[in-house]
Amino acid sequence: MSVYVVGIGLHPARVAEHGLRLEEMGWRTARAALDSAGATRRQIDSVTLGACDELDGRPISSMLMTAPAGGYGTDEIKVTDSGASAFALAYARFLSGESNFGLVVSWCKTSKTDVSSVMRLRGDPFYTRPLGIDDTVADALFAQAVADEFAVDEEEVSRRVAAAYRRAARNPRGMRHTTPSEEALGQSPLVALPLRAGQRAPFSDGAVALALASEQFLRTNPGCKPLARIAGVGWATDEYRLDRQRLRALNSARAAWNSALSQAGLQGASDLDCIELETPTGWHEAAYIRAFGIEQGDKVTPSGGSFSQNPTFCTGLINAAEAVLQASGRAGEVQRLGARWTAAHGCHGYAQQGNVVIVFESVGAVQ
Secondary structure (H helix, E strand, C coil): CCEEEEEEEECCCECCCCCCCHHHHHHHHHHHHHHHHCCCHHHCCEEEEECCHHHHCCCCCHHHHCHHHHHCCCCEEEECCCHHHHHHHHHHHHHCCCCCEEEEEEEEEHHHCCHHHHHHCCCCCCCCHHHCCCHHHHHHHHHHHHHHHHCCCHHHHHHHHHHHHHHHCCCCCCCCCCCCCHHHHHHCCEEECCEEHHHECCCCEEEEEEEEEEHHHHHHCCCCCCCEEEEEEEEEECCCCCCHHHHHHCHHHHHHHHHHHHHHCCCCHHHCCEEECCCCEHHHHHHHHHHCCCCCHHHECCCCHHHCCCCHHHHHHHHHHHHHHHHCCCCHHHCCCCCCEEEEEEEECCCCCEEEEEEEEEHHHCC
């Protein structure tokens, strides 16, 4: 059974969205996905949410967000790992025959929350939390490990970050930040050795919704046209410890990558035309490029990825939207010509403990 993405909703990227409540952001984004699909709310039979109570600043946020996100009177499940994880669960629901038309919706207002404080609370209460480990420290430990494992240096990281900003500057759906020079990046303040402030993707506010449909739904609703077929979805979670071996091995990333490509019938990165990576820092791009065996740099994250917009919890699902736009030839100024096979990557947890990889195929190739 094949499952398709038939609609996309992206909230305009903002440093801080002061004009709308989360409920309004969720409603507008879900509404945009339904309009894109040419469908109505009454046709929805499932909603899968990707949301974090702590980042939303409210307990059990889905009680307030389910209805505006399209789930009024509809079956709803919430995932608290990441927006990309919500996509993986939604796909499983379709494959099980539980759903024929549904929404995957995720959002994050980083401007309303101290992200580092939230991440400190994710630590083990007896070992890591008393040390004050947060996302900054965890990412720095990751950078140290991959620097040793792959011989990554600061010059390479600065080159990658500057290039990501240049790509992001062309993306009409992103923040279009000013592109810093490699020299400025290399001289930005150290936040935790070896990680520098300029090497981190700036946070933003945003929301994203994807409408998914089964073959059966498309047969009975011919006005609903698919944008891309979901060819494979892989996800994996590493052990919790932040030891040297876990950080440098990237086992969960490799497992998710290999699973998704195997399901799609692909051999490796060379079979893909576009790969949207979630890279909270330039060190992450350097590591994932090597772990995934990506040799053609021009196919990596044409949207700019995290350096285009980074509502941290749902950045991976935004990558999925960008990969679908590439596969459907609708990516605009960042479109790669002839993109048939595309992939999206999302990561979450301390030092990217969990990873999700999604492979899409152009519907032109399967009709």
